Amino acid sequence: MGRLRILIVALAASLPAEAYAHPHIFIDAKFEAVSAADGSLAELRNVWTFDDVFSSSVLLDFDKNGNNTLDKSELLAVGKTVRTSLEQYKYYTNVTVNGKAVPMAKPEVIQADYKDGALILSFSLKPLKKTMLTGTAIFGIYDPSLYTAVDFATDADMAVSGSGFAHCSRKVVRPNPDEIIAQNQATLTSLFFNDPMGTNFSQLVATRLEMKC
Numbered sequence: 001m002g003r004l005r006i007l008i009v010a011l012a013a014s015l016p017a018e019a020y021a022h023p024h025i026f027i028d029a030k031f032e033a034v035s036a037a038d039g040s041l042a043e044l045r046n047v048w049t050f051d052d053v054f055s056s057s058v059l060l061d062f063d064k065n066g067n068n069t070l071d072k073s074e075l076l077a078v079g080k081t082v083r084t085s086l087e088q089y090k091y092y093t094n095v096t097v098n099g100k101a102v103p104m105a106k107p108e109v110i111q112a113d114y115k116d117g118a119l120i121l122s123f124s125l126k127p128l129k130k131t132m133l134t135g136t137a138i139f140g141i142y143d144p145s146l147y148t149a150v151d152f153a154t155d156a157d158m159a160v161s162g163s164g165f166a167h168c169s170r171k172v173v174r175p176n177p178d179e180i181i182a183q184n185q186a187t188l189t190s191l192f193f194n195d196p197m198g199t200n201f202s203q204l205v206a207t208r209l210e211m212k213c
Contacts, residue, residue, distance in 0.1 A: 023149035026051040029141055030157040033209070035164025041102065041131045042162065044093060044139065048121045048150075055119040070114040078112040082121060092143050092150060093125055094203070098135040103128045133164045133213050142206035151207070158209040168213040175205050 028049040036042040050058075062074045070078065086092065087106055095102040107123040114120070139158065141150050152158055155172040 023143075023147060025054045025148040027148060027150045029150050029152055030159075031139065031141060032159040032161055033137075033139055033165070033211075035133055035160070035162030037163060039133055039164040041095070041097075041127050041133055041137070041164070043124045043126045044095065044104070045124045046091070046093070046122065046141070050119040050121075052117050055114070055117060058119050059114065070112070070119075075112040075114065078119070079110040079121070082112070083107060083110045083123075089144065091123070091125060092141050092148070094138075094140040094142065094206075095127075096138045097131055097133070102131050133168070133211070135213065137168075137211045137213065138208055139211075140203070140206045140208035142203065144203075158207075160209075160211060165211060165213065168211045171210040171212075173208050173210060175207070 030047045032045045034042045034045065058078060059068070059070060062070055062078055064074060065071065083106070090104065091107070093104055095104065104125040105128050107125055110121055110123040112119065112121055143150060158172060160168070160170070
């Protein structure tokens, strides 16, 4: 499966705990939460642009014909690899409605592109069952292992569309990691031992979109 699987998945199980303090892969992300006509969540559309270093490593592994780019068949292989590799991590996607997690189905396909030295992945996730957008809906994209940093350059990169959001209020939350650490200093040691993969901490510091409907 090449370095793509190794960097995104296998390292989460093999790296020493201190490696999680700093991300090694960087994603500029965008998403659009889409509501259906009946006010339910229809899908979550994602576009991820990877950093130059990681993109170069993907090129090195998947450029089978050695032409220094990724052709159609090679991009298909990248998309298939990521679709399989990130399933156990739920594609870094976390959606809750009124505090309850909304399980999302595996994407039908992940489209891969390679432009200006950057790997770009596009895919859509749909709820496993109908989920009405009433109350508080929270959308967050983050790597629970902290190995990958997911960044939204502007608040507009977390978009919503459809009539189900027409009467909702919108709030983008960008936690300050230093403040989170300061506020939880007394519990960080126990937090680490109870959650060595960093899932709870990554959730605390993740950028998220909150919609109150």
